[in-house]
Amino acid sequence: MFSRILIANRGEIALRIIRACRDMGIDAVAVYSTADRDAAYLDLAHDAICIGDAPAASSYLNPAAIMSAAEITDVEAIHPGYGFLAENPTFAQMCRESKIEFIGPSTESMRSLGNKVEARRIAQKAKVPLVPGSKGVVESEDDATATAAKIGYPVMIKASAGGGGRGIRPVHNKAALRTSFRNARAEAEAAFKDGTLYIEKLIERPRHVEVQLLGDRKGNMVHLWERDCSLQRRNQKLVEESPSPHISARTRRKLCTAAVRLAKTAGYYSAGTCEFLVDEKENFYFMEMNARIQVEHPVTELVTGMDLVQWQIRIAAGETIKLRQDSITQNGSAIECRINAECPDNDFRPSPGKIEEFIPPGGPGVRIDTHAYAGYTVSPYYDSMIAKLLVHRPKRSEAITAMKRALDEFKISPIKTTIPIHQKIFAHTDFVNGNVDTGFIERTFTSSARAGA
Numbered sequence: 307m308f309s310r311i312l313i314a315n316r317g318e319i320a321l322r323i324i325r326a327c328r329d330m331g332i333d334a335v336a337v338y339s340t341a342d343r344d345a346a347y348l349d350l351a352h353d354a355i356c357i358g359d360a361p362a363a364s365s366y367l368n369p370a371a372i373m374s375a376a377e378i379t380d381v382e383a384i385h386p387g388y389g390f391l392a393e394n395p396t397f398a399q400m401c402r403e404s405k406i407e408f409i410g411p412s413t414e415s416m417r418s419l420g421n422k423v424e425a426r427r428i429a430q431k432a433k434v435p436l437v438p439g440s441k442g443v444v445e446s447e448d449d450a451t452a453t454a455a456k457i458g459y460p461v462m463i464k465a466s467a468g469g470g471g472r473g474i475r476p477v478h479n480k481a482a483l484r485t486s487f488r489n490a491r492a493e494a495e496a497a498f499k500d501g502t503l504y505i506e507k508l509i510e511r512p513r514h515v516e517v518q519l520l521g522d523r524k525g526n527m528v529h530l531w532e533r534d535c536s537l538q539r540r541n542q543k544l545v546e547e548s549p550s551p552h553i554s555a556r557t558r559r560k561l562c563t564a565a566v567r568l569a570k571t572a573g574y575y576s577a578g579t580c581e582f583l584v585d586e587k588e589n590f591y592f593m594e595m596n597a598r599i600q601v602e603h604p605v606t607e608l609v610t611g612m613d614l615v616q617w618q619i620r621i622a623a624g625e626t627i628k629l630r631q632d633s634i635t636q637n638g639s640a641i642e643c644r645i646n647a648e649c650p651d652n653d654f655r656p657s658p659g660k661i662e663e664f665i666p667p668g669g670p671g672v673r674i675d676t677h678a679y680a681g682y683t684v685s686p687y688y689d690s691m692i693a694k695l696l697v698h699r700p701k702r703s704e705a706i707t708a709m710k711r712a713l714d715e716f717k718i719s720p721i722k723t724t725i726p727i728h729q730k731i732f733a734h735t736d737f738v739n740g741n742v743d744t745g746f747i748e749r750t751f752t753s754s755a756r757a758g759a
């Protein structure tokens with residue numbers, strides 16, 4: 307086992323990984339930008355190294371700065387968390403060439419799965435159903451027009467390098483295609499430095515259901531069941547839960563085995579997630595695979611009782627998975643709310659600033675993953691997520707009740723947060739009845755919905 311690990315990330319996930327290290331008796335080395343120098347979680351790390359200025363490009367996205375911190379502190383492995391360099395195969399390669407283990411999958415599977423067009427090819431090879439769409443990359447506006455006509459409207463233009471819900475454009479008719487194609491390309495170029503696009507059929511009223519996987523380097527692969535992430539705003543997840551209230555036991559089994567098949571075909575190891583869209587008839591279609599730990603991984607930890615971050619570390623250290631698939635069970639119901647420093651009444655505009663009051667909820671079945679506290683200043687430089695609030699109860703109805711209570715208890719001021727929208731979601735009968743899809747939040751709660759537009 308490793309004795310010292312560097313965490314190339316910040317915020318709640320850096321703290322989550324520090325906790326796993328402490329539970330395993332491993333020294334954690336944290337890194338921070340000048341904007342994060344006062345973050346309290348840095349004190350829980352064995353060592354903390356400043357790696358540059360506030361803009362991510364100067365710090366958390368700066369491989370040279372991170373590698374020199376790793377060398378100074380003599381770590382044996384680097385955990386990238388999610389976002390930043392987590393899915394950057396060049397960085398993973400750089401670590402491994404410096405004899406520092408990158409806690410994640412092989413560089414090759416990161417490279418192929420990180421490209422969504424390539425990932426679709428792997429899905430096809432694994433005989434996993436995928437969203438109907440272009441054979442490969444769509445090069446030009448003319449190419450896009452022809453492809454969309456063949457697939458049939460509505461379609462989705464998507465960035466091959468996409469992530470975090472960006473570079474995705476729904477197109478409902480031919481008239482809108484060329485402009486959307488240009489806009490998607492510009493957004494993808496700005497966000498990912500890669501304007502490569504492809505086109506998929508737009509699945510109407512879909513549910514987002516994903517499967518958590520765990521594989522080792524010997525080819526052992528298990529799934530840890532599914533998470534439902536259908537509650538989204540602008541293709542970004544807001545609420546996640548397991549089990550999914552939207553699928554039958556039969557579909558669940560088919561989905562999970564398809565995900566295992568795909569990951570095996572990709573030669574995948576470490577923790578990873580296979581994302582699917584599920585339509586109203588429970589047909590499912592592969593969408594993408596995320597080659598990293600996900601934001602919503604604690605949902606799975608609660609229902610399976612397994613520590614995913616510890617498993618990532620153990621697999622990176624060469625341990626084999628000796629778990630039998632049928633020993634991994636889905637117990638009870640877990641739900642997560644992403645608490646973001648955003649103003650739901652003002653188009654979810656980021657709301658950074660100093661937190662004066664911070665009173666977290668507690669009681670039976672509540673888990674909170676957060677780096678925030680009273681006196682903490684939310685930086686405008688990074689992601690706006692400041693806490694993940696989770697509940698775990700025997701039944702979904704009980705989990706909903708517990709979440710309502712926890713949301714009412716949670717006091718954060720004066721910055722604005724997404725707590726009020728979560729309260730509305732959990733009070734809505736469609737959510738309570740498991741009757742939602744990925745468009746639910748926009749249809750029900752946005753200003754245009756309120757105006758009746």
Ligand code: ADP
Nearest residue numbers: 388389390467468469470471543600601602689
């Ligand atoms: P998850 O599926 O784990 O919930 P999200 O899509 O919410 O992941 O992304 C988690 C974080 O990682 C966000 O900060 C998001 O902006 C970032 N992220 C995800 N994919 C990419 C990518 N390809 N490039 C840059 N940032 C990304």
Ligand code: ADP
Nearest residue numbers: 462468469470471472506507508509514541744
């Ligand atoms: P990202 O890498 O940004 O997470 P995904 O490919 O996972 O991108 O898509 C993000 C979200 O966008 C999905 O969860 C879903 O809500 C929506 N989406 C993506 N593709 C389609 C599609 N073909 N039809 C309908 N919705 C889609």
Ligand code: MG
Nearest residue numbers: 470581594596
């Ligand atoms: Mg996704």
